[in-house]
Amino acid sequence: MEENAPAGGATARRILVVDDEPTIAESVAARLRAEGFTVDTAHDGPAAVAAVTTFDPDLVVLDVMLPGYDGLEVCRRIQAERSVPVLMLTARTDETDQLVGLGVGADDYLTKPFSLRVLTARVHALLRRVERAGAHNGTMITVVGDLRIDADQRRVWRGGTEAQLTPLEFDLLARLARRPRAVLARERLLEEVWDWADAAGTRAVDSHIKALRRKLGADLIRTVHGVGYALEAR
Known part of the structure; x- marks a missing residue:
């Protein structure tokens, strides 16, 4: 795993990127760091679950196909501990696979190959939605x-x-x-x-x-x- 904090000690949103292909993981991580996020990476299922506990991310970018156990199982385990937004990455285009991901707690998904621009936009959108939900006060x-x-x-x-x-x-x-x-x-x-x-x-x-x-x-x-x-x- 590798973490990179923003310069100047500024507080930044924390994102965990999980992909078993180091090239993809580091490419996504580099783009998110350029956007000002603090990023950590993991490359298999057990490491991803452990990183959620130690790194305490605000959002997880999670590949479906992982060694150890797959991204669906990772999503089940981390959502059982606490609610965290999950953007799932999948090479599968079958709608059933996407519905399974949504059913275990993923908030959104991108099908590989994807553009880093689109991924970054999805990350920002998910975090904005979480901020709006957290700003709600009073019972409705x-x-x-x-x-x-x-x-x-x-x-x-x-x-x-x-x-x-x-x-x-x-x-x-x-x-x-x-x-x-x-x-x-x-x-x-x-x-x-x-x-x-x-x-x-x-x-x-x-x-x-x-x-x-x-x-x-x-x-x-x-x-x-x-x-x-x-x-x-x-």
Whole structure:
């Protein structure tokens, strides 16, 4: 592992980069350091889990294919300890693999090969979203039909049963719940939930919607083909 702190003793967000290919790990780490982040690297599953404990990152960039145990298992283990944003890197384009990653606690994913510019933009967007969530003060309860959302505790129940959502799943659901039955375009959701300025990641919206349906019920969110999604109350 290798850490590089910013000059001048300034406090910087800490990012753990996990990839079994040292060239890729160091290339990503170098770009993130140039953005002002403090970066550590790990190259296998056990080292990644250990680094989360010792390095205490604000965000993890995590490759799926790792020796020791894979990125999905790493994500399960670190999310069981504490909630930390995870940007997953995968060489797999199959949607099922991406949904599995989202299901174990990843917030976002990039398919290899990817541009460092896009990765950096995703990292900044995830961290901005975390900052917004942390800035919330006071209790806010939203009830839509049999759905109950506690914005202060970031907890969700449907029909009295609590669902375990990832941070990004929670933010997406909360955004839809602000205007029940209103159709929100994928592009608008990307801009307001992910902080993305373009529509390049619309499949990320679709994947997270599928994860929400799996956890809360297939009838909760309605698809408007060619447009976006709406939260249904009953």
